[in-house]
Amino acid sequence: VAMAYLAWRLAQRWWPSSLQVISFPVVQLHLNRTAMRASQKDFENAVNQVKLLKKDPGNEVKLKLYALYKQATEGPCNMPKPGVFDLINKAKWDAWNALGSLPKETARQNYVDLVSSLSSSLESSSQVEPGTDRKSTGYETLMVTSEDGITKIMLNRPTKKNALNVEMYHEIMHALKAASKDDSAITVLTGNGDYYSSGNDLTNFTDIPPGGVEEKAKNGAILLREFVGCFIDFPKPLIAVVNGPAVGISVTLLGLFDAVYASDRATFHTPFSHLGQSPEGCSSYTFPKIMSPVKAIEMLVFGKKLTAGEACAQGLVTEVFPDSTFQKEVWTRLKAFAKLPANAMRISKEIIRNREKEKLHAVNAEECSVLQGRWLSDECMNAVMNFLSRKSKL
Numbered sequence: 481v482a483m484a485y486l487a488w489r490l491a492q493r494w495w496p497s498s499l500q501v502i503s504f505p506v507v508q509l510h511l512n513r514t515a516m517r518a519s520q521k522d523f524e525n526a527v528n529q530v531k532l533l534k535k536d537p538g539n540e541v542k543l544k545l546y547a548l549y550k551q552a553t554e555g556p557c558n559m560p561k562p563g564v565f566d567l568i569n570k571a572k573w574d575a576w577n578a579l580g581s582l583p584k585e586t587a588r589q590n591y592v593d594l595v596s597s598l599s600s601s602l603e604s605s606s607q608v609e610p611g612t613d614r615k616s617t618g619y620e621t622l623m624v625t626s627e628d629g630i631t632k633i634m635l636n637r638p639t640k641k642n643a644l645n646v647e648m649y650h651e652i653m654h655a656l657k658a659a660s661k662d663d664s665a666i667t668v669l670t671g672n673g674d675y676y677s678s679g680n681d682l683t684n685f686t687d688i689p690p691g692g693v694e695e696k697a698k699n700g701a702i703l704l705r706e707f708v709g710c711f712i713d714f715p716k717p718l719i720a721v722v723n724g725p726a727v728g729i730s731v732t733l734l735g736l737f738d739a740v741y742a743s744d745r746a747t748f749h750t751p752f753s754h755l756g757q758s759p760e761g762c763s764s765y766t767f768p769k770i771m772s773p774v775k776a777i778e779m780l781v782f783g784k785k786l787t788a789g790e791a792c793a794q795g796l797v798t799e800v801f802p803d804s805t806f807q808k809e810v811w812t813r814l815k816a817f818a819k820l821p822a823n824a825m826r827i828s829k830e831i832i833r834n835r836e837k838e839k840l841h842a843v844n845a846e847e848c849s850v851l852q853g854r855w856l857s858d859e860c861m862n863a864v865m866n867f868l869s870r871k872s873k874l
């Protein structure tokens with residue numbers, strides 16, 4: 481069951497149709513809850529009821545339903561254990577096998593009870609307001625505002641520590657392209673909530689296309705290359721306001737920013753080896769230049785987490801502010817920057833950065849190609865599975 485979250489995302493197209501949850505109007509099912517044991521008829525009704533649920537009950541529940549259904553209809557798990565890379569069938573097998581020798585009747589009853597509880601809870605949850613991650617800016621994962629000469633791009637998935645999902649990668653690219661053409665003088669990236677960003681959303685790995693994991697890795701590398709390319713080419717001063725901890729790609733990209741202001745609550749962590757991955761965001765080139773090769777290796781290879789003060793001493797951060805006054809002090813400063821002549825700032829940035837651009841694009845391409853291979857490695861797959869099954873955190 482612990483594997484449910486990963487498994488369901490991977491599995492949706494392969495589950496038995498009786499378990500596929502799609503939007504239909506909810507029809508209240510009057511299950512005979514007073515009966516000591518669910519009849520076969522109750523069970524069949526419950527199976528049908530699953531198809532009528534209006535809201536997705538979540539991956540864990542769906543995997544539980546799968547296991548109980550199999551146990552109720554076939555008895556204890558009778559399939560050979562799938563290989564470790566057969567993620568979908570392995571998760572299904574684990575869930576079913578975990579039921580051990582639970583009698584068919586009990587599994588049937590548990591299935592009926594579970595569906596019954598879902599019918600009521602999911603019906604009432606349809607009244608719930610849209611999540612905090614949705615805002616009315618035209619973006620689903622960002623809040624983008626433009627005032628006082630500053631375009632502010634705020635990562636806005638605070639409940640997920642601003643992890644970057646595929647939609648967010650696309651929206652950031654869109655926002656950057658728009659900001660490069662708008663009339664603001666500077667552009668700022670920051671995070672909503674207690675984190676700046678927890679880096680790549682590890683559930684990105686679970687949405688496997690028909691071409692399998694190879695196609696997934698190839699698409700990921702294409703997206704990453706385009707995404708990092710937008711930062712390399714961004715023409716105006718680009719400033720990071722690091723309001724809290726930063727992880728993975730949200731750290732590496734800082735080497736492409738023109739200024740980085742950090743709260744003293746922020747930390748900087750690139751646990752690529754722990755994740756079976758390798759550096760991106762041009763950090764394999766920018767970090768050794770910014771902080772010396774040995775310090776870069778400490779971070780990018782050994783995963784040393786830096787405090788804001790340490791990151792500032794290494795040259796990755798421009799200045800650190802106490803968290804209590806961070807927002808006030810930084811925005812006052814940024815508003816003053818934004819009053820400077822915009823064309824002069826753009827031209828000065830160009831002359832400082834342009835001679836490195838070609839090199840950075842080449843580094844970006846190489847990093848993406850190396851990562852594409854890493855994503856297919858057992859080291860990476862195991863690390864992602866461990867996170868998604870909550871066996872490990874940073």
Ligand SMILES: CCCCCC/C=C/C(=O)SCCNC(=O)CCNC(=O)[C@H](O)C(C)(C)COP(=O)(O)OP(=O)(O)OC[C@H]1O[C@@H](n2cnc3c(N)ncnc32)[C@H](O)[C@@H]1OP(=O)(O)O
Nearest residue numbers: 639640641643678679680681682700703704728729873874
């Ligand atoms: C196109 C592809 C490009 C790929 C580019 C390559 C990029 C590489 C990287 O960025 S590597 C770094 C990847 N990030 C991580 O490994 C961080 C994983 N997260 C954690 O270890 C922890 O969540 C934490 C230390 C960031 C925060 O811990 P804690 O304060 O205890 O909070 P929670 O763990 O309870 O998190 C709350 C909520 O957010 C979800 N979440 C947080 N980070 C991620 C993430 N990176 N991916 C997916 N989900 C994340 C977490 O699961 C919780 O969700 P829940 O409430 O359980 O639904």
